[in-house]
Amino acid sequence: MQRLFLLLSEKDRRRYAGIEAAKLGHGGIEYVSGLFDMDPKTVRRGLVELEVSEDPAPSRIRKKRCGT
Helix, strand or coil, X not given: CHHHHHHCCHXXXXXXXXXXXXXXXXXXXXXXXXXXXXXXXXXXXXXXXXXXXXXXXXXXXXXXXXXX
């Protein structure tokens, strides 16, 4: 799961984390956020995005940048 997670875009990571948290049920958000080293708010946002029928910005993906 972690290897696949690292290959995904930021948007897809949120959604994948949301899917996994939903499958686990109670306590899933905390477990998945720890597993993927994500903020629980990010996992919750992924869950919300999954409930929306259409992606408001389907082609928008933040470009990777070098740290400065």
